[in-house]
Amino acid sequence: DADVTQTPRNRITKTGKRIMLECSQTKGHDRMYWYRQDPGLGLRLIYYSFDVKDINKGEISDGYSVSRQAQAKFSLSLESAIPNQTALYFCATSDPSGPTDTQYFGPGTRLTVL
């Protein structure tokens, strides 16, 4: 089984709809992250969480919100989706107690907003 899973893997929605993307991990890592990836722009950090009680904005948090329901679950919501939120979204986890705090990524969710 994959260590980091994301649901759904693909989603097409309309402008103005509320969307939730979910991420679960079995790695036992405290740190979790949400990124979006757009062609030519690389990965950009939306939100990150160091534990259940710690949520932080990344560089592009406007239009997004998150919820850390448990150590293993971190959800990203688009309250009112707009077309420029069409992108590939990745969740990642890391363990800072390790030697490198390497981030491990989920398989991604491809979101299209019409």
Add this chain to the structure above:
Amino acid sequence: GQNIDQPTEMTATEGAIVQINCTYQTSGFNGLFWYQQHAGEAPTFLSYNVLDGLEEKGRFSSFLSRSKGYSYLLLKELQMKDSASYLCAVYGSSNTGKLIFGQGTTLQVKP
């Protein structure tokens, strides 16, 4: 400010060696990561450098010069499956845990 530069695209021949460069200017530095990403898939960890010098891992090696703000990823004995994007990312601070990514270099390996 934060800036990480990589070439956008590179092409190389199967069996050859290719070097992908990355230069960075960041407000903090606690290491540099290289990730491989096949089209439409998740980035996967390749290497981490925090000290100057070369780290070798099979066909892949990564080099870091902190004084020059420079790193490269060296891929030897290229295979068709190495066609992918290669992402350079700077780890700014262990307190923030944030990675700053470059836009990635798309490598095409030709027969």
